[in-house]
Amino acid sequence: MPGVAEQQTMRVYLRVRPFSREELSDHEDQGCVVIENSQAVTLNAPKGSATMKSSEKGIGMSLHKFSFSQIFGPEKTQSELFENTVKSQMYDFLDGKNALIFSYGVTNAGKTYTIQGTPKEPGILPRVLDATFHYIEGHQYEGMDLKPYLRNDAQYLDPDQVKQERSAKAAIFASVKEVREKLGFLRRIFLGSLHFTLWPFVVLCISPLVLASNPTEAGSSQFTLWVAFFEIYNECVYDLLQSSLCTKSKKRASLRVCDDGAGNAYVKDLRWINIQTLGEACKLLQFGNKNRSAAATKMNQSSSRSHSIFTMKLLKIDGSAVKWVSEFSLCDLAGSERCNKTKTFGERLKEAGNINNSLLILGKCITALRNNQTDRMKNSYIPFRESKLTKLFQAVFCGKGKASMIVNINQCASTYDETLHVMKFSAVAKQVVQVIPDKPLESLAPCLVGRDGKPLLRNGGIDSEALESYLSEEELLDEEEEADMSLLPQNELMNVIESMRTKLLAERRRNLVQEMEIRKEMGDAMLQQIMESEELRSRQIEELKESYQEKMENTFEMYKDAIKEHAYQSAMNNLEDDYVPLDEFIAEQEKVEVGLLISCLIRDGFMEKSADLEALQMKADDQVRQFQMSHTKINPI
Numbered sequence: 001m002p003g004v005a006e007q008q009t010m011r012v013y014l015r016v017r018p019f020s021r022e023e024l025s026d027h028e029d030q031g032c033v034v035i036e037n038s039q040a041v042t043l044n045a046p047k048g049s050a051t052m053k054s055s056e057k058g059i060g061m062s063l064h065k066f067s068f069s070q071i072f073g074p075e076k077t078q079s080e081l082f083e084n085t086v087k088s089q090m091y092d093f094l095d096g097k098n099a100l101i102f103s104y105g106v107t108n109a110g111k112t113y114t115i116q117g118t119p120k121e122p123g124i125l126p127r128v129l130d131a132t133f134h135y136i137e138g139h140q141y142e143g144m145d146l147k148p149y150l151r152n153d154a155q156y157l158d159p160d161q162v163k164q165e166r167s168a169k170a171a172i173f174a175s176v177k178e179v180r181e182k183l184g185f186l187r188r189i190f191l192g193s194l195h196f197t198l199w200p201f202v203v204l205c206i207s208p209l210v211l212a213s214n215p216t217e218a219g220s221s222q223f224t225l226w227v228a229f230f231e232i233y234n235e236c237v238y239d240l241l242q243s244s245l246c247t248k249s250k251k252r253a254s255l256r257v258c259d260d261g262a263g264n265a266y267v268k269d270l271r272w273i274n275i276q277t278l279g280e281a282c283k284l285l286q287f288g289n290k291n292r293s294a295a296a297t298k299m300n301q302s303s304s305r306s307h308s309i310f311t312m313k314l315l316k317i318d319g320s321a322v323k324w325v326s327e328f329s330l331c332d333l334a335g336s337e338r339c340n341k342t343k344t345f346g347e348r349l350k351e352a353g354n355i356n357n358s359l360l361i362l363g364k365c366i367t368a369l370r371n372n373q374t375d376r377m378k379n380s381y382i383p384f385r386e387s388k389l390t391k392l393f394q395a396v397f398c399g400k401g402k403a404s405m406i407v408n409i410n411q412c413a414s415t416y417d418e419t420l421h422v423m424k425f426s427a428v429a430k431q432v433v434q435v436i437p438d439k440p441l442e443s444l445a446p447c448l449v450g451r452d453g454k455p456l457l458r459n460g461g462i463d464s465e466a467l468e469s470y471l472s473e474e475e476l477l478d479e480e481e482e483a484d485m486s487l488l489p490q491n492e493l494m495n496v497i498e499s500m501r502t503k504l505l506a507e508r509r510r511n512l513v514q515e516m517e518i519r520k521e522m523g524d525a526m527l528q529q530i531m532e533s534e535e536l537r538s539r540q541i542e543e544l545k546e547s548y549q550e551k552m553e554n555t556f557e558m559y560k561d562a563i564k565e566h567a568y569q570s571a572m573n574n575l576e577d578d579y580v581p582l583d584e585f586i587a588e589q590e591k592v593e594v595g596l597l598i599s600c601l602i603r604d605g606f607m608e609k610s611a612d613l614e615a616l617q618m619k620a621d622d623q624v625r626q627f628q629m630s631h632t633k634i635n636p637i
Ligand SMILES: Nc1ncnc2c1ncn2[C@@H]1O[C@H](COP(=O)(O)OP(=O)(O)OP(=O)(O)O)[C@@H](O)[C@H]1O
Pocket: 016, 017, 018, 074, 105, 106, 107, 108, 109, 110, 111, 112, 113, 114, 118, 195, 303, 304, 334, 335, 408
């Protein structure tokens, strides 16, 4: 039915890349991936894989079957892939609708090959660009004064702004020229590893790649194409078309993801370049790729750890009005391998965490979308705003475009477990139902509208009345939403700043009073608590003291009794031992008395003799002294 949006499940394609020579010599070919038909594939767990070990323990299976919208085996060419996957979305884009392509898979599975390709086999991106230029040929808008604005809008540029645009573009192209000369030399040396930076030169020779017929009903309509190229690394957005690169001491400037006021996220200050030919597009891609790998080298990271997004915006112009703006984004996702596999630490761990976080959130969003759609009773929260990646593409998942996913896998036995993980993720993605608009959406109209419905941009300028209703102050204050204040004209901005300053002062005062109150309350409560615990402690000590005193006294009494008992027992024992009959005692006594008498007599005799001896001794001493004195007189020296 015309005007009614179409519904279909998300297209999820599988691309299986061929083995490399090294992989074959490393015996990676163990029949892990078996393509049954154009839509079904079987995965057989190889020996030694975690999946096989689990299945041997009776947990899980060693064989998994998956189905896809279409499967492209190793023998399929880039052209066949394009024709059967992206081409229909490319026509949608040329017809004013939004399109998004994700390439998903582990590192080295062929994601970049699919999106960008090689010199001989250009990927999806050069093919879409080529077809677009072929389509708009003869209907190109020559001026550079109509530029994409916010997420879905366009704005007129004044002559000065146009000048700036031209010089920014010229600066990029000048630097690409230099690179091209250097690459000419490098190409001879490293032809294989530089594939993605070299394809532009070859594409130019084999163009046209895709034949998209000119718009029959275009009439006097004109088209202009603008492109941007950026990457999301560690949840930070970096512009790959900004010539100023980071140095080791200086960090790369990251860009903010803002809300355009209509719920659409966009990258603020992202550089959009107007391109007129496929050659120009190729140069930009080359410039961005160089920027990406240079930044990665400087930061000691691998470019496969970031999500790179190439976005094209096509503006259809009728007279002086922009009829619609359509967007085509190709997103080369970071390798999906999990943290434990790569064994990352410190910065690397953080990096892996963020990459996994973005992919994890993407997975959560897809799962929540699927669950909400399969069970109408369910209305789970979809965490689009929890990562930059999903925030940016929320609109496409919510009916403002069509998303599809190309899942890339290799067939290597050593990466089987990760490949299985990728397949399980895609199986969920395949069940997501999308509401696809059958005509360019109203929200894609050239003018941004305020909350009262008035267009924000009128005759290329900003309507200040409409603007007032565009961003409420609450929204301006809401950092989470990151509303873009630079949308406001200068006088409005001054008013907003003034009112915000007053609000801020009042808020600070209120906060200060509140803080003092809270501090006092907390202080009182703490003091009370300390006093209570102090009291409790002294009570406990007192009780303990009393109980010890009592115990001591008891013990003392116990010992006293024991000693008394012991003394009595000892006395009784001694009494028994020392008992002598009376007549024996008397006889003994008499014996003792006689003995005493004898000893007295002896003693008296002894005393007498001792006195004599003493007198004799004294006499002898006197004689010695006298002799000494006389001797001294004779020998005075
Ligand atoms: N279908 C294919 N046919 C032939 N060669 C392929 C194919 N797919 C990938 N390759 C080759 O395999 C290698 C790895 O591919 P690619 O660099 O695209 O992987 P990736 O998934 O983008 O890796 P990373 O995540 O590290 O960027 C490249 O040398 C590429 O040329």
